[in-house]
Amino acid sequence: MLKEAIISLYLFLFKVIFTVFKFLPLQNKTVFLSSFGDNALFVAKELAHSKNHSLIFLNKSRCKIDFSTIPTDKKKIYAFETSNLLHTCLSIYHLATSKYVFVDNYVGVLSAIRFRKEVKCVQLWHAAGAIKRFGWSDPTSNERSEQARERFQKVYNQFQYIPVGSEQMTQIFAESFQVDQNRFLFTGVPLTDFYYDEIAKKKSLDRVIETYPIILGKKVVLYAPTFRKDSLEKMNLQLEINEFLDRLDDNYILLIRLHPSVKALTHIPTHPRVLVVSAYPYLNELLVVSDILISDYSSIPFEFSLLRKKMIFYTYDLDSYDKEQGLWAENSLYFPGPIVKSTTEVINHILDPTIDFEKIDFFKNHWNTFSSGQATKSLISVVYKEKSL
Numbered sequence: 001m002l003k004e005a006i007i008s009l010y011l012f013l014f015k016v017i018f019t020v021f022k023f024l025p026l027q028n029k030t031v032f033l034s035s036f037g038d039n040a041l042f043v044a045k046e047l048a049h050s051k052n053h054s055l056i057f058l059n060k061s062r063c064k065i066d067f068s069t070i071p072t073d074k075k076k077i078y079a080f081e082t083s084n085l086l087h088t089c090l091s092i093y094h095l096a097t098s099k100y101v102f103v104d105n106y107v108g109v110l111s112a113i114r115f116r117k118e119v120k121c122v123q124l125w126h127a128a129g130a131i132k133r134f135g136w137s138d139p140t141s142n143e144r145s146e147q148a149r150e151r152f153q154k155v156y157n158q159f160q161y162i163p164v165g166s167e168q169m170t171q172i173f174a175e176s177f178q179v180d181q182n183r184f185l186f187t188g189v190p191l192t193d194f195y196y197d198e199i200a201k202k203k204s205l206d207r208v209i210e211t212y213p214i215i216l217g218k219k220v221v222l223y224a225p226t227f228r229k230d231s232l233e234k235m236n237l238q239l240e241i242n243e244f245l246d247r248l249d250d251n252y253i254l255l256i257r258l259h260p261s262v263k264a265l266t267h268i269p270t271h272p273r274v275l276v277v278s279a280y281p282y283l284n285e286l287l288v289v290s291d292i293l294i295s296d297y298s299s300i301p302f303e304f305s306l307l308r309k310k311m312i313f314y315t316y317d318l319d320s321y322d323k324e325q326g327l328w329a330e331n332s333l334y335f336p337g338p339i340v341k342s343t344t345e346v347i348n349h350i351l352d353p354t355i356d357f358e359k360i361d362f363f364k365n366h367w368n369t370f371s372s373g374q375a376t377k378s379l380i381s382v383v384y385k386e387k388s389l
Contacts, residue, residue, distance in 0.1 A: 011112035021096035029054035031098040035105035036126035037065030042190035048072040056094040062260040064281040111154035123159035127299030128189045129367040133326030135176030165189040165371040188375030195306035196373030204285035218253045222290035226298040227259040240343040305364035311337035336363035
């Protein structure tokens with residue numbers, strides 16, 4: 001009850017300030033409210049070509065993307081929902097006066113405000129696919145209070161446009177957000193454009209090697225587990241690092257990347273062949289340098305499949321995770337690689353040179369049907385159609 005009271009008070013204050021700013025005229029600018037920022041980066045870079053359009057970046061604390069690199073002088077960057085009251089007020093001002101708003105996650109404050117009818121709000125979801133359930137599909141959603149559930153749907157109703165890379169994601173979003181089919185744009189997912197750009201991939205390879213020179217000429221294994229709801233403060237890594245080091249020779253380097261929601265990691269030995277790369281801002285660049293991905297229920301495989309490399313799914317807690325978080329299915333449509341339960345099995349598959357490209361390609365094509373290298377431009381052409389940037 002106390003938590004709901006605090007949330008309600010915060011949303012009320014947010015609404016009051018937003019309503020005051022709504023008396024000001026709308027401006028030709030775009031707001032990106034980012035928890036992750038990967039998709040926003042691609043859209044913002046494309047919009048930066050316009051000299052008359054302002055870009056406003058409202059970054060939540062978990063967002064690692066450096067938007068200061070966007071090549072335009074007409075940009076402003078603020079911390080969103082922090083103790084910085086000036087940034088908070090400026091964030092609300094820009095949300096209330098921008099013609100275009102992009103969000104990439106669930107944003108609770110959207111339940112308390114109402115955009116003007118001219119405003120376009122786009123849900124630029126942070127993943128190209130989904131293995132774990134979210135929104136109304138999350139099995140715990142019905143355990144929330146009636147007030148919270150009402151708030152959820154108010155947020156989902158704000159999404160006028162939801163770009164997707166596949167028919168499968170259309171079905172998942174429709175169930176998870178309980179929204180109509182007319183919300184979806186079959187433009188593809190902007191972050192996937194990177195995987196079709198050979199020059200960008202080469203530059204990213206050089207940047208990662210410059211940051212982590214030890215990986216040069218090595219076999220790089222990336223372990224990127226998703227979050228567990230009970231381990232957001234500290235995650236106890238279940239992969240036995242010492243076994244990895246003992247069984248795999250010096251030619252193998254292990255990169256470990258936490259989900260942005262997880263704050264810290266425990267039980268990691270200090271070793272030159274083990275690098276925690278959670279602070280590196282660009283996931284796609286880490287994927288380019290990786291030869292093998294160890295994942296679980298993360299959305300990372302949907303991107304990694306575009307590189308046609310080996311994936312291993314370390315699902316040591318599959319039954320409990322499915323019960324608590326929920327999974328869409330346990331088959332090759334969601335897991336295009338071996339599903340294993342122990343570190344020993346993981347290493348066995350690392351040592352096995354076999355790669356089932358047929359399974360990977362089916363997975364890649366199924367989830368990236370509309371993502372063919374021009375998703376960013378396609379999305380912009382739809383959202384900003386007949387409008388002068």
